[in-house]
Amino acid sequence: MDDKHSIDEFSVTHEYILPSSSKSMEGIGRSSSYKNDKTFIDVYSRRSSTEGPPVAKGTKPPRNIFQRAIDSFKPPEDGSFDTSNLKKTLKARHLIMIAIGGSIGTGLFIGSGQALATGGPLAVIIGWAIAGSQIIGTIHGLGEITVRFPVVGAFANYSTRFLDPSISFVVSTIYVIQWFFVLPLEIISSAMTVQYWNESIDPVVWVAIFYVTIVSINLFGVRGFGEAEFIFSTIKVITISGFILLCIILIAGGGPDHVYVGSRYWHNPGCLANGFPGVLSVMVVASYSLGGTEMTCLASGETDPKELPSAIKQVFWRILFFFLVSLTLVGFLVPYTNENLLGGSSVDNSPFVIAIKIHHIKVLPSIVNAVILISILSVGNSCIFASSRTLCSMAHQHLLPWWFGYIDRAGRPLVGIITNSLFGLLAFLVKSGSMSEVFDWLMAIAGLATCIVWLSINVSHIRFRLAMKAQGRSLNELEFVSAVGIWGSVYSAIINCLILVAQFYISLWPIGGWKNSEDRAKKFFQSYLCALIMVCIWIGHKIYYWRQTGKIWAFTPLAEIDLDEGRKNIDLDVLKQEIHERKMYLKSRPWYIRFYHYWC
Known part of the structure; x- marks a missing residue:
């Protein structure tokens, strides 16, 4: 077993067994393999020892749908109340x-x-x-x-x-x-x-x-x-x-x-x-x-x-x-x-x-x-x-x-x-x-x-x-x-x-x-x-x-x-160029095309 695999396997087991240990969390943060896998870090950094056995790397642990619904009402994880937390969906x-x-x-x-x-x-x-x-x-x-x-x-x-x-x-x-x-x-x-x-x-x-x-x-x-x-x-x-x-x-x-x-x-x-x-x-x-x-x-x-x-x-x-x-x-x-x-x-x-x-x-x-x-x-x-x-x-x-x-x-x-x-x-x-x-x-x-x-x-x-x-x-x-x-x-x-x-x-x-x-x-x-x-x-x-x-x-x-x-x-130079090109394009079009673009 190579060293990288050993480190990954140890880090997962260690974090799962001792989730409250600050030392274990620091260990995870220092692992280069974890730094290269943000999804993995985000998932495992929030796991607790009561959530069951660890899952495969790169996948999210299974969670109860009702628990996810309840968690969604909690404050944002960064603790902010900025309007940027609204979803642009x-x-x-x-x-x-x-x-x-x-x-x-x-x-x-x-x-x-x-x-x-x-x-x-x-x-x-x-x-x-x-x-x-x-x-x-x-x-x-x-x-x-x-x-x-x-x-x-x-x-x-x-x-x-x-x-x-x-x-x-x-x-x-x-x-x-x-x-x-x-x-x-x-x-x-x-x-x-x-x-x-x-x-x-x-x-x-x-x-x-x-x-x-x-x-x-x-x-x-x-x-x-x-x-x-x-x-x-x-x-x-x-x-x-x-x-x-x-x-x-x-x-x-x-x-x-x-x-x-x-x-x-x-x-x-x-x-x-x-x-x-x-x-x-x-x-x-x-x-x-x-x-x-x-x-x-x-x-x-x-x-x-x-x-x-x-x-x-x-x-x-x-x-x-x-x-x-x-x-x-x-x-x-x-x-x-x-x-x-x-x-x-x-x-x-x-x-x-x-x-x-x-x-x-x-x-x-x-x-x-x-x-x-x-x-x-x-x-x-x-x-x-x-x-x-x-x-x-x-x-x-x-x-x-x-x-x-x-x-x-x-x-x-x-x-x-x-x-x-x-x-x-x-x-x-x-x-x-x-x-x-x-x-x-x-x-x-x-x-x-x-x-x-x-x-x-x-x-x-x-x-x-x-x-x-x-x-x-x-x-x-x-x-x-x-x-x-x-x-x-x-x-x-x-x-x-x-x-x-x-x-x-x-x-x-x-x-x-x-x-x-x-x-x-x-x-x-x-x-x-x-x-x-x-x-x-x-x-x-x-x-x-x-x-x-x-x-x-x-x-x-x-x-x-x-x-x-x-x-x-915005990039003003790019915007001005786009506006100019649009005007030139519409100038060469029939009146009904210009009317359509004006109101649509």
């Missing part, structure tokens, strides 16, 4: 499907019914076009910053860097609270959707099933979230694509009744229901239906940043095809006077279901309802993902206690997941007589969160661009440049402000008027309670910040904003 296909189908949910399938009833088909097109155009500017601006600074939490982090810690704290807190209360609402909605098929089963049973399903998906880590969203989004995309084709056939008279619909309902009852107020009302609904679009960039800490640009560009096509085209066709098939559009928020009020029913197509309503159920579960899944990553980001910015940033060995922001899961238990109030009233006020707390978050993203991008200009930095340093530039963010900021004004107007002078003065006061405070809470949070954090730092205002001058910390390391 989201792939390009996950991001693209999240971008395309991520925000396709109840806002489109059910909320559009209320919008159609209050505004009419033309108002629906105008409202979603305006809201959609601003989200394109918002997501491109956010994408530009995210690709340069791929950090967990994305906009929660950028608000601190480019705006003010207190603003960041307010925006992040309201964003998290929003998802805290959306989760139980979505679980309840899922239980109610199932009653379309069977009303005999207690809804609490379905609440329990959906709650466990959503929490379990997120406990599988970001890969579990990504795979679930990939499947959910694929189903939604296929369904809407099929629905669009069906609508075209029905409008042309190819349905079971063989009745040509055409533009009949645009003439009678008409294309506008309540004039300008109707358009404002639709804009508010449309903006909330697009909520969650920022989720693509929120995952930047768990994916390769180079995959983000293509995913960000898909937002344009999602809004154009899945929102504008589908809702335009629905407006041709369902008159805004249809009584089923009003009076509730169940699947029976979905214009997609109504369009199929009034044209006497069997089976399909159940299929659409099943897709609505999947969409609701998708939103619930996103609730835990978004809130947990934002809490983690806030902890690492010292905006929250450090333990909110706890990331386990599996790369899960565990405390964030558990925190939102606890709020999900509110779904078991489904049988409470006052449940609806309670949740109306809970959601009022975060009622304006979506637009406020988008507005903070717009201003962050504007200051990012101005800081680059003030410091003499070139856009050629950026791997991804917003297709709509700084003016796209300016436009989006203006539109977001207009949506907030529209919300204020509608809350004071709603379409259809008020039942009484008490109802008027209640609805107004529900609409703008969020603004009051935001001001209180901002003042509270300002006082805390002043006591900690002695400063009131923390806006960093443009010339002093740090444009390097946390950015992705």
Whole structure:
């Protein structure tokens, strides 16, 4: 037996027999054969004498699957709580499907019914076009910053860097609270959707099933979230694509009744229901239906940043095809006077279901309802993902206690997941007589969160661009440049402000008027309670910040904003050469090829 083999054999036996001996561990560290086999060192340096006999060199010892699951919840082995412990396991296909189908949910399938009833088909097109155009500017601006600074939490982090810690704290807190209360609402909605098929089963049973399903998906880590969203989004995309084709056939008279619909309902009852107020009302609904679009960039800490640009560009096509085209066709098939559009928020009020029913197509309503159920579960899944990553980001910015940033060995922001899961238990109030009233006020707390978050993203991008200009930095340093530039963010900021004004107007002078003065006061405070809470949070954090730092205002001058910390390391010369070659290539291509590469 040669010397090397003797040393290896002795070292394994020695470590196995005396695992607690520091001398034996030092012996292993000094063995050159072990130094050349890192897998072997990592495996055997953690073995104990109770784990059974040693296994062959280069292989991992057998471990109980339950023990591995338990160990995955422990802190990282290096003892750090850095966000780098998040696993970068989201792939390009996950991001693209999240971008395309991520925000396709109840806002489109059910909320559009209320919008159609209050505004009419033309108002629906105008409202979603305006809201959609601003989200394109918002997501491109956010994408530009995210690709340069791929950090967990994305906009929660950028608000601190480019705006003010207190603003960041307010925006992040309201964003998290929003998802805290959306989760139980979505679980309840899922239980109610199932009653379309069977009303005999207690809804609490379905609440329990959906709650466990959503929490379990997120406990599988970001890969579990990504795979679930990939499947959910694929189903939604296929369904809407099929629905669009069906609508075209029905409008042309190819349905079971063989009745040509055409533009009949645009003439009678008409294309506008309540004039300008109707358009404002639709804009508010449309903006909330697009909520969650920022989720693509929120995952930047768990994916390769180079995959983000293509995913960000898909937002344009999602809004154009899945929102504008589908809702335009629905407006041709369902008159805004249809009584089923009003009076509730169940699947029976979905214009997609109504369009199929009034044209006497069997089976399909159940299929659409099943897709609505999947969409609701998708939103619930996103609730835990978004809130947990934002809490983690806030902890690492010292905006929250450090333990909110706890990331386990599996790369899960565990405390964030558990925190939102606890709020999900509110779904078991489904049988409470006052449940609806309670949740109306809970959601009022975060009622304006979506637009406020988008507005903070717009201003962050504007200051990012101005800081680059003030410091003499070139856009050629950026791997991804917003297709709509700084003016796209300016436009989006203006539109977001207009949506907030529209919300204020509608809350004071709603379409259809008020039942009484008490109802008027209640609805107004529900609409703008969020603004009051935001001001209180901002003042509270300002006082805390002043006591900690002695400063009131923390806006960093443009010339002093740090444009390097946390950015992705790239070779600028190589990047400039790649950009130049790409421009030369596209310059020689036809216009439609250039258009495709610009938006895809």
